[in-house]
Amino acid sequence: MTDITAPAAVLVHEQPYPHAFTRGEVGWLPWxxxxxxxxxxxxxxxxxxxxxxxxxxxxxxxxxxxxxxxxxxxxxxxIFYNTSQGLPRAERELAATAASRVNGCVFCASVHARFAAHYSKAPDLIDGLLDEGIDAELGSRWDAIVDAAAALTATPPAFDLPHVRRLREAGLSELEIADVVHSAAFFNWANRLMLTIGRPVAAPDEQL
Known part of the structure; x- marks a missing residue:
């Protein structure tokens, strides 16, 4: 007798994709x-x-x-909650947002942009990063963090001594530079996981 195994469930998603990066409550559906x-x-x-x-x-x-x-x-x-030393929470979230912006992970960018805006009290700057991308002008310190995070995200060897020097010149300590690397590197990986096993859904205000 032939052993017939029921096929795995096929998930069908009809909800709209986001049309832009946003701090709004983007949804996510698994494949x-x-x-x-x-x-x-x-x-x-x-x-x-x-x-x-x-x-x-x-x-x-x-x-x-x-x-x-x-x-x-x-x-x-x-990486993100143990902030008693090293980089402030807002700038860890900034690095994660920059990595997500480069990778095109709208869901992760939305989550970490909200945290970055909340902890920095600078939502306009975070929106600039979302709207304009990594070339947005955010001030010397934040520009150095975003540039380093973007280089790590593109390919780790692209992050090199000039990025470290720029971060030092912007006032970051050795531990803070390590935190930039940790935050960007973790979300470079996390973006790829989320983008592979599911897809984003437009925030409710985009679906009106």
Whole structure:
């Protein structure tokens, strides 16, 4: 007797794509099926780290491999939340926004642009980065951070001694420069993950 296996579910998405980078609440839809909330075990919740993340399709999809998700989440949290020393939170978020802008990850750019605008109290500058791209003029310190993040995102060897010198001249310490690298490098990878396993959905105000 032939063993017939049911085909995997095909997810069909008809919601509109975003038409531009924005600080608005961009949505995201997975190409692969996330775990259902009622399928989550304590092993999955351990991987999520924050139980509240179970409401997210993205994190429930990554929870299919909870050990990898846990490692990813702890690195993410340490880079962006552990700000007792080194780069201020706003500038870590700025580096992540710049990387996401270069990679074309509208969802990640929206999230980190909101954080950068909130912590810096400079939403107009963040909107300039979203609207104009990495050539926007944001001031010498921020321009140096964006330039370094963009170089790392294009290809790691493009980040070299002139970028380090420019960051030092802009007033960044060695630890702060390392934080720029951590923030941009992490989101260079995270963008590629998010862009591969799903796609963004236009913010509600774009769908009116």
């Amino acid at each position: 692969l099926e996330p775990l259902a909330v009622d399928e989550l075990s304590e092993r999955h919740y351990d991987g999520l780290v924050d139980r509240a993340r179970a409401t997210s399709d993205y994190f429930r999809l990554l929870a299919r491999d909870p050990e990898i998700l846990r490692a990813r989440t702890l690195v993410d949290k340490d």
